[in-house]
Amino acid sequence: AQSVTQLDSQVPVFEEAPVELRCNYSSSVSVYLFWYVQYPNQGLQLLLKYLSGSTLVKGINGFEAEFNKSQTSFHLRKPSVHISDTAEYFCAVRAGNMLTFGGGTRLMVKP
Amino acid sequence: DVKVTQSSRYLVKRTGEKVFLECVQDMDHENMFWYRQDPGLGLRLIYFSYDVKMKEKGDIPEGYSVSREKKERFSLILESASTNQTSMYLCASTHSGGQYFGPGTRLTVT
Numbered sequence: 001a002q003s004v005t006q007l008d009s010q011v012p013v014f015e016e017a018p019v020e021l022r023c024n025y026s027s028s029v030s031v032y033l034f035w036y037v038q039y040p041n042q043g044l045q046l047l048l049k050y051l052s053g054s055t056l057v058k059g060i061n062g063f064e065a066e067f068n069k070s071q072t073s074f075h076l077r078k079p080s081v082h083i084s085d086t087a088e089y090f091c092a093v094r095a096g097n098m099l100t101f102g103g104g105t106r107l108m109v110k111p
Numbered sequence: 112d113v114k115v116t117q118s119s120r121y122l123v124k125r126t127g128e129k130v131f132l133e134c135v136q137d138m139d140h141e142n143m144f145w146y147r148q149d150p151g152l153g154l155r156l157i158y159f160s161y162d163v164k165m166k167e168k169g170d171i172p173e174g175y176s177v178s179r180e181k182k183e184r185f186s187l188i189l190e191s192a193s194t195n196q197t198s199m200y201l202c203a204s205t206h207s208g209g210q211y212f213g214p215g216t217r218l219t220v221t
Contacts, residue, residue, distance in 0.1 A: 004153075006153075034210075042214060043201060043213050043215050044154075044201065044203075046211070090153060090154065092154075097161060098159075099144070099210055100156075101146075101153040101154040101155075102153050103152060103153040104151075104153050
């Protein structure tokens with residue numbers, strides 16, 4: 001079985017500041033890693049994914065994440081956030097057909 | 112673009128009622144999933160299906176059942192709704208390593 005921990009339930013940040021949303025996972029098998037974003041009153045949208053290859057993955061809206069196998073982490077970063085990035089972000093790991101989600105991190109961007 | 116649609120955005124039902132939540136995807140995906148989303152708990156898998164008439168229990172199947180008679184449609188059934196089933200329900204289908212989600216159904220059971 002696998003588990004996902006998002007260490008921060010809320011992250012307040014000022015507009016144009018950098019941000020990092022943390023994600024750690026545990027699994028006894030190889031996994032694929034994902035970040036999803038959920039804007040208010042909407043479903044989840046895939047932000048980026050790591051399946052294999054380069055450990056630095058670039059996604060939509062200027063986000064990127066780095067897979068660190070030794071630390072079992074997949075932290076999400078953006079160098080300069082915008083008001084429109086205010087949303088809830090979910091980290092997820094996939095083993096086989098099963099996707100396991102973290103509890104979510106609410107990113108609140110302030111002007 | 113992949114499209115996953117859910118029959119209702121908001122639903123209010125009474126305790127004891129039978130509730131049907133419908134999900135349709137238009138990309139011929141084999142795998143479909145039902146999750147519930149609650150604050151601080153993230154998404155928890157209720158059931159998934161990897162083919163027509165095939166289903167597997169997820170992490171929290173109690174109080175729910177599912178039906179997959181056609182490949183594009185995956186239904187979640189609450190046989191007798193209870194107040195602790197008030198939640199946001201999200202349907203998803205799988206393609207190319209990622210899951211595509213519907214907009215969600217916010218169900219309130221009173």
